Each structure stands twice: as C-alpha cells, then as structure tokens.
Amino acid sequence: MRRFYTVMTAVALTVATVFSGVSTVQAGGYHEYDVEKYVMNQLSAASVPGVSVSIVSDQKEIYSATFGVDGKTQSDYVLGNLTQSMTALGVLSLAEDGEIKLEDDITTYLPKYSALKGVTIEKLLHQTTGIKKETMLDQVKAEGKEGIYQNAYVNYSILGELIESVSGETYEEYLTENILDACGMTSTYSLRQNPEMQEEMSPAYKNYFGYPVAAKYQYNASDQWATVSSGYMISDVKDMGKYLQMYLKEGGDVVNPEDIAGVLQNTVPVINKSKEDSLYGTEEAYGMGWMATQYKGTDLYYQSGVLENQMTMMALIPDKKIGFVMLFNGGDYLVGKQLMEKICVGVTDILLGEKAANIPSNSYLLQHGLIDLLLLIILVGCSLPIFMTGIWRKRAAAGFHAARLVKDIFIQIVLPTAVLVVVQKEIFPWKLLYRIVPDVVIVAVIAIALLYIGGLLKLLRSVAMVVRYKLDPEGFHASLTVQDGEEVQAGELMELVLDTSDKSEETEAEVEAAVAQTQQEAASQTSEATETPEATETSDVSQTSESEQK
Structure with missing residues (x-):
C-alpha cells in the first residue's frame, strides 16, 4: 500500500509539472x-x-x-x-570586420539622415544623440542635448538600417x-x-x-x-x-x-x-x-x-x-x-x-481603483457644464456680459485645445500614448469633447439671446424674476448686456451695480404706479367743479 501511494504521488507530481x-x-x-x-x-x-x-x-x-x-x-x-x-x-561585429568605425558620422553610411550630421555611430549605441524619446523615424532630428543619455527607439532603428546598408542583408x-x-x-x-x-x-x-x-x-x-x-x-x-x-x-x-x-x-x-x-x-x-x-x-x-x-x-x-x-x-x-x-x-x-x-495582496486593485476613480471624477467634472446650461442661461440673462462669456470659452475651449497641442508636441504624441495607456487616452478624448460641447452650447445660446433681442426686443420675454424676488423688464437687461459687451473696460462689479440700479428704477416705477389712481381721481373732481361753475 505504501508503495502504491509513493507511485501515485510521483505520477501526480509529474503530471503537475507537465501541465504547469x-x-x-x-x-x-x-x-x-x-x-x-x-x-x-x-x-x-x-x-x-x-x-x-x-x-x-x-x-x-x-x-x-x-x-x-x-x-x-x-x-x-x-x-x-x-x-x-x-x-x-x-x-x-561590423566594426570588428573593418566595415565601419564607431567614430564615423552616421551620415557617411546613411546620407538620408542629414539632420544628424555630426552624430557618430557610437553616440547612437549609447543613445546620447540628443534625439528625444517620442521622435519618429521620418522626422528625425537631434533636438535635445548631445552627450546625455535618453532612451529613444529611433537610435536603434537607425542602427538597424546601418547594418542592412553595410552588410547588404536584412537585419x-x-x-x-x-x-x-x-x-x-x-x-x-x-x-x-x-x-x-x-x-x-x-x-x-x-x-x-x-x-x-x-x-x-x-x-x-x-x-x-x-x-x-x-x-x-x-x-x-x-x-x-x-x-x-x-x-x-x-x-x-x-x-x-x-x-x-x-x-x-x-x-x-x-x-x-x-x-x-x-x-x-x-x-x-x-x-x-x-x-x-x-x-x-x-x-x-x-x-x-x-x-x-x-x-x-x-x-x-x-x-x-x-x-x-x-x-x-x-x-x-x-x-x-x-x-x-x-x-x-x-x-x-x-x-x-x-x-x-x-x-501586498490588494496593491493592484487599490492603485487601479484610485486611478479609475480619478478618471471618473474628471469625466463627471467635464460633463457638468452641459447639464448646467439651463442654470447658466438664466444667470446669463440676469447678469451676463462679454467678459464672463470669454472666461467660459477660455476654460472650456481654449484650455482643452492647449492640452491637446502641448501633449502632442512637448510630451508624447497621442497616437503613441494610446498604444501604451489606451484607457487614459480614451478618458482624455471624451473629457475634452465634453468641454468643447459645453463651451459651444454656451456660445450658441449667448449668440441666440443677442440675435433674438435684436430682432424682437418687445417679444424677448415679458419679464424675468431675479434673486431678490422683484421683476425687471428683460428688454432693459438686454440693453445693458449689449451696452456692456461693447465696453470691454467695464468690470463685472460695475455691470452688477448697473443691474441693481435698473432694478431700483423698476421698483420706483411700480410704487409711482400705485399712486396714479389718487392723482387721477383728484383731477376728475377739479374738472367737475369747473364745469359746474361754468
């Protein structure tokens, strides 16, 4: 029986080894x-x-x-x-056979890379050419500082071409x-x-x-x-x-x-x-x-x-x-x-x-969970301007002026565009980033698209408000309820909007003061209107007495 268990154990270990x-x-x-x-x-x-x-x-x-x-x-x-x-x-091996010298200029063998004039084969081997890591082979140039190591695939791509050019064989x-x-x-x-x-x-x-x-x-x-x-x-x-x-x-x-x-x-x-x-x-x-x-x-x-x-x-x-x-x-x-x-x-x-x-057993899940949460927060934050356009429209009609619109356009259109350009030109091409961190690039593209949409919606709504008022001032809403509960004629506010949009030097505080003054005038007009019936009644009485005397 002991021999049987020994044999079975050996067989089990052998099978486990094979399948692993x-x-x-x-x-x-x-x-x-x-x-x-x-x-x-x-x-x-x-x-x-x-x-x-x-x-x-x-x-x-x-x-x-x-x-x-x-x-x-x-x-x-x-x-x-x-x-x-x-x-x-x-x-x-090529150098040992006397086919090349490491001190030779790479353009001696590959003249098509004229932008690398002065770069030696040895510098390519040590990756001290000044070529940046994101450089493409068809756009190669030494933009960085020579003599400093920087890993760039292009260095060894060129060395592969050197082997093929000198040997007459494929790499x-x-x-x-x-x-x-x-x-x-x-x-x-x-x-x-x-x-x-x-x-x-x-x-x-x-x-x-x-x-x-x-x-x-x-x-x-x-x-x-x-x-x-x-x-x-x-x-x-x-x-x-x-x-x-x-x-x-x-x-x-x-x-x-x-x-x-x-x-x-x-x-x-x-x-x-x-x-x-x-x-x-x-x-x-x-x-x-x-x-x-x-x-x-x-x-x-x-x-x-x-x-x-x-x-x-x-x-x-x-x-x-x-x-x-x-x-x-x-x-x-x-x-x-x-x-x-x-x-x-x-x-x-x-x-x-x-x-x-x-x-640690939870290290991977914890780190990726935090990254995923951050990416989710970015998406939610970039989508908020779209869902809040209704609130923005009401606030714009009550106290809108050109400076505020410019600020929104800057945040939601100019800044995302700058991010796209800077990452592409100075950090790493988006196409290459997608190969390495596809999930981050997907979130970045969606987030930037959401900001663009929110910014364009605000711009279009602003233009529509101005055009609508220009075409039909009387029909541009009868009135608008403001924060203090009083009513102000929308036409007066839109005149204020158009006026301040032509005066870029006016500050937001001045515009708000002007809006407040307009509200006060409207309130005074309302109080005067309540006194009008008494004045009218007195006038009627005087007119009656005059007619009786005649």
Whole structure:
C-alpha cells in the first residue's frame, strides 16, 4: 500500500509539472524552487496574466518555467528593449570586420539622415544623440542635448538600417548568421521576416481600467516610432537563456570578448533619472543595450522594456556566473509595470541569497481603483457644464456680459485645445500614448469633447439671446424674476448686456451695480404706479367743479 501511494504521488507530481510548464535542472546553491514559489505567489497580487522565467549559469539552464495563462516555455514574446543589445552586437561585429568605425558620422553610411550630421555611430549605441524619446523615424532630428543619455527607439532603428546598408542583408539575416545561429537560438525571429509565426506568439494582454484584454502583437511595417532592430525581435524564454549564457561565457565562440566588455562596460552615466526611478533604486549607467549598476554590493547588468501588451526583463550577475530572463504577457503601464518590476527585483534578491519582498495582496486593485476613480471624477467634472446650461442661461440673462462669456470659452475651449497641442508636441504624441495607456487616452478624448460641447452650447445660446433681442426686443420675454424676488423688464437687461459687451473696460462689479440700479428704477416705477389712481381721481373732481361753475 505504501508503495502504491509513493507511485501515485510521483505520477501526480509529474503530471503537475507537465501541465504547469515547469522544467528544472538541479544546481546546488541556486534557489530555483524558492523562485518558483515566490513568482507564483506574486502573480495574483500583481494581476499578471502570465510569465515565463529562465535562470541560467555559464554552463547550463538551471530552471525554466511558465506560469499563468500561457503554459508553454516555448511560447514567443516581443522582446522590446531587450532587442537593442542584439543590434549593438551586430554593429560591433561590423566594426570588428573593418566595415565601419564607431567614430564615423552616421551620415557617411546613411546620407538620408542629414539632420544628424555630426552624430557618430557610437553616440547612437549609447543613445546620447540628443534625439528625444517620442521622435519618429521620418522626422528625425537631434533636438535635445548631445552627450546625455535618453532612451529613444529611433537610435536603434537607425542602427538597424546601418547594418542592412553595410552588410547588404536584412537585419534579421545578418543577426541570424552572425549571432543567433552560433548561440543556438532557433526560435528568435521577427514577424517582418516570418509573418507565418504569428500563431506561435504568447497570448498578450492590454490593460483597460485594470482589466486585461487579449490583444496579440501585429507587425506594422509603417511604424515610424519603433522598428524590428529597436524593439520588435521575438523570442522565447529558452532562447533568451542561451543568449545570456553567451554573455556569461564572455562571448564564448560567438562574439569577441572585447565586444562583450564594450557592450556591458563602455557606459555613459544616466543623469536624467533619479535613483528612486530606477528599477533597482540605484545609480545607473548605460552601455550598449544594457543598464549597469551595483545592487547590494554586486555588479549587475540588466535591461527591461514595456510594450503595448507585454513587459520583458533580463539580468546578468557576473560575479555569480548567473543570469535570468522574465517575459510577461501583460503590458499595464500605469500599475502593472511597477509591480512586475518588483517581481524581477524579488527574483534578483533570491538569486543573491537575500529575502525577497512580497507584493501586498490588494496593491493592484487599490492603485487601479484610485486611478479609475480619478478618471471618473474628471469625466463627471467635464460633463457638468452641459447639464448646467439651463442654470447658466438664466444667470446669463440676469447678469451676463462679454467678459464672463470669454472666461467660459477660455476654460472650456481654449484650455482643452492647449492640452491637446502641448501633449502632442512637448510630451508624447497621442497616437503613441494610446498604444501604451489606451484607457487614459480614451478618458482624455471624451473629457475634452465634453468641454468643447459645453463651451459651444454656451456660445450658441449667448449668440441666440443677442440675435433674438435684436430682432424682437418687445417679444424677448415679458419679464424675468431675479434673486431678490422683484421683476425687471428683460428688454432693459438686454440693453445693458449689449451696452456692456461693447465696453470691454467695464468690470463685472460695475455691470452688477448697473443691474441693481435698473432694478431700483423698476421698483420706483411700480410704487409711482400705485399712486396714479389718487392723482387721477383728484383731477376728475377739479374738472367737475369747473364745469359746474361754468
């Protein structure tokens, strides 16, 4: 009986391992099962649909598993910024073969980018060209300060074109022949080169107001913001493990050790980002597709990327001859990104023998709930002017003048227009924002539309009031009840409106005083009218006596 239970337990564990997508290789000193337990416990707290993990040493794969929606370690993910180190190795390979020099001006090889005259290949590799992060490839120019690191996809898009121009091959062909095949990376490709591989990709999820919505990546050949060489190579977690092993072997038989050292250690400081904003909370430097830092006394190299519906991260710990990669199939930029980064930091802690911090179970729901509440308040606030137009019309007729209308037009039409323009020109193009935070853009568009509608309604009602009075002063309402309960002729008020609209120098206080005076005159007219019958009666009596005398 004991043997029976032993056999059944073994079978159950085997089945569970198969269906969970877990495959492990024992390696003393590495806490691979601690990693598994930690990641599984954090997924629900971070509301992550799924993640693939691989841990490798310089000699072998230590651990490989997939959790969540996707159950295969062979499922493919878009790599995002992880692509850039591959592009850097391709450029260094050309330099090693004597095809290019890193000190060369990029316009020597790609004259169509004349706006980048003076920008060297090395500056593109270090992303110190002055190109802003929102720059499009067809509008490229160095608007920022050269020598300062700023992540911009365009830098590595241009380097991809450089590889194609110099080698005479496509970017994918050159990378495969010189790096991928030598690493044994048979599942790394692009949809530009292999569109039939669309079905092999992991199910990915965009986030709308805290809810994941399935949205597979579709290659867009006309994309001018990011291209294959800057962020859209595709791979699986096992291939990326092989890629990290090549680094841990200092290039092995694939890449010159000097190139590996150059990619990792030839760095520029990252001075436009505080330590608190970095993934590990440390000071960072940027190499060529890699971030370099010191974490808990250990040299660490990493790179992470966030796309429309995925997040990726890889790291090297050379002192321990270990590296790991995590590929997430969710792309929540507002909340999920920070929580997924915390999971990556937690895995790093475990591999360093430290205790990993847990994500609070209600963290995701609480943060997204607050964001959703704020977005709702914005929508309600922007819709109020539409529902209050009736109240506004009454107040306008009682004390309206041009200055108040100008103020309303400024708040509801001019300011929203300024927001549209400033965000588009100075912060990030709306089209790109929609790719990253679609829910926020949807709310922003609706809110601005509501403000426009409210402002236009006020403007049209004001014009209609003036035109109506001009055409028929006598018929423009008999009277209007004002706040103190007395009645004032609407025609007199409209004359006041038209008069003050032509006198822009009059203040609102003066107009209100004029309205009050008009009300007093109307009141005095009413009191005089009550005295008229007595005067009339006296006049009649005098007329009668005069006639009798005659």
